[in-house]
Amino acid sequence: MKLFNAARSSASVRVRIALNLKGLPFEYVPVGLVKGDQFKDDFRALNPAELVPVLQLDDGNTLVQSLAIIEYLEEKYPQPPLLPHDALGRAYVRAIALAIACEIHPLNNLRVLRYLVRTLGASDDAKNAWYRHWVEQGLAQVEAQLVAGRRCGRFVLGDQVTLADVLIVPQIFNARRFDCRLDHVPTVMRIFDACMQLPAFVAAQPEQQPDFA
Numbered sequence: 001m002k003l004f005n006a007a008r009s010s011a012s013v014r015v016r017i018a019l020n021l022k023g024l025p026f027e028y029v030p031v032g033l034v035k036g037d038q039f040k041d042d043f044r045a046l047n048p049a050e051l052v053p054v055l056q057l058d059d060g061n062t063l064v065q066s067l068a069i070i071e072y073l074e075e076k077y078p079q080p081p082l083l084p085h086d087a088l089g090r091a092y093v094r095a096i097a098l099a100i101a102c103e104i105h106p107l108n109n110l111r112v113l114r115y116l117v118r119t120l121g122a123s124d125d126a127k128n129a130w131y132r133h134w135v136e137q138g139l140a141q142v143e144a145q146l147v148a149g150r151r152c153g154r155f156v157l158g159d160q161v162t163l164a165d166v167l168i169v170p171q172i173f174n175a176r177r178f179d180c181r182l183d184h185v186p187t188v189m190r191i192f193d194a195c196m197q198l199p200a201f202v203a204a205q206p207e208q209q210p211d212f213a
Contacts, residue, residue, distance in 0.1 A: 020200035030211035104138035
C-alpha cells in the first residue's frame with residue numbers, strides 16, 4: 001500500500017496511526033501541501049478533492065477521507081479492533097471521533113486558514129485566534145462528552161485503543177502547535193498521554209516523518 005500524505009496533516013496522522021496499530025506496512029509518499037502538490041494533475045488524478053490522505057491499495061484502487069480509510073482497514077484487517085463489538089460502544093466511539101473530524105477539524109484545516117488570510121485579509125494574529133477559539137471550544141465539548149459518558153479507562157473506552165483515541169491524538173498535536181489552551185481538558189490530555197506511550201502513536205507523529213519541516 002502507498003499512503004499519500006503530509007507530516008503535519010492531522011487526517012494523515014490518523015491513518016498512519018491506524019496502519020501502525022494494525023501492523024500494516026505502507027510506502028510513505030509525501031505531498032507538499034504548502035508547495036501546492038495537492039493541486040497538481042498527478043495528485044488530482046488520485047483525489048479530485050485535492051486533499052490528503054489517499055491510500056492506494058496494492059490492486060490500484062484508491063481510498064480517500066481518513067475515516068473512510070480507517071473503516072476500510074477495520075473491515076479488511078479486523079485485528080486488533082479499533083471499534084468495539086457492541087452497537088452502543090461503536091456509536092459512542094464514533095460520536096467522539098466525529099466530534100473531532102466534523103466539528104473541530106473542518107474549521108481549522110489549511111484551506112480555511114489560507115482563505116482567512118488571503119481572501120478575507122485576516123492578520124496572522126487573527127488567524128491564530130480563530131484557530132485557538134474553535135479548537136479550545138471543540139475540545140471542551142469532547143471533554144464534556146467523555147466525562148458525561150463515564151466510559152473512560154486508560155483510553156476513551158476502557159483500556160482498549162479505539163477509533164476515538166486515534167482521532168484525539170492528532171488534534172492535540174495541532175493544538176500544541178498553535179499554542180491552544182489545554183488545561184481545561186484534563187481527561188482528553190490524560191488519554192493523549194496514555195496513547196503516546198504506545199509505539200504506533202509515537203511513530204505516526206509529524207516529527208517522525210521524512211517530510212516534516
